[in-house]
Amino acid sequence: MQSGPEDRLALIRRYYEAYDKSDRSLIEPALHPQFTFSSPNDDDNINQALYFDRCWPNHQVIRQFDLLDICADGDNALVRYHASTFEGAGFSNVERFEFRDDQISHVHCYFGPPEPGQTTSNWGPKAA
Numbered sequence: 001m002q003s004g005p006e007d008r009l010a011l012i013r014r015y016y017e018a019y020d021k022s023d024r025s026l027i028e029p030a031l032h033p034q035f036t037f038s039s040p041n042d043d044d045n046i047n048q049a050l051y052f053d054r055c056w057p058n059h060q061v062i063r064q065f066d067l068l069d070i071c072a073d074g075d076n077a078l079v080r081y082h083a084s085t086f087e088g089a090g091f092s093n094v095e096r097f098e099f100r101d102d103q104i105s106h107v108h109c110y111f112g113p114p115e116p117g118q119t120t121s122n123w124g125p126k127a128a
Helices: 006-020 024-030 048-054 056-060
Strands: 031-039 043-047 062-072 076-085 091-100 103-111
Touching: 006 024, 006 056, 006 062, 006 076, 006 091, 006 103, 024 031, 024 103, 031 048, 043 048, 048 056, 056 062
Parallel strands: 031 103
Antiparallel strands: 031 043, 062 076, 076 091, 091 103
């Protein structure tokens, strides 16, 4: 299910498409200059530069995002997805988006449970 303003849905799709295509140039214009990101991986409102240092390297392990649900309004959105990886193990998460000035201003990631055979829901490389 995907519902909400088309401009918000397009921004969200572009955000995930950048990972699918390993093309950072798709995601950069979608992010507000004061973009922040939060996740259970000790990412508490990290800025855009730190987001690209910590999170962008995951594009190397992600094969594809399957956007299962998107529910958006003018200011916020919730996205539930399943990501498949090149290693075969996938993961499912929910992310909450906030928008400002027609860009994504914040993403808060909530990790789903581990896939069968995984011991943790944390995924991808993490910067030291």
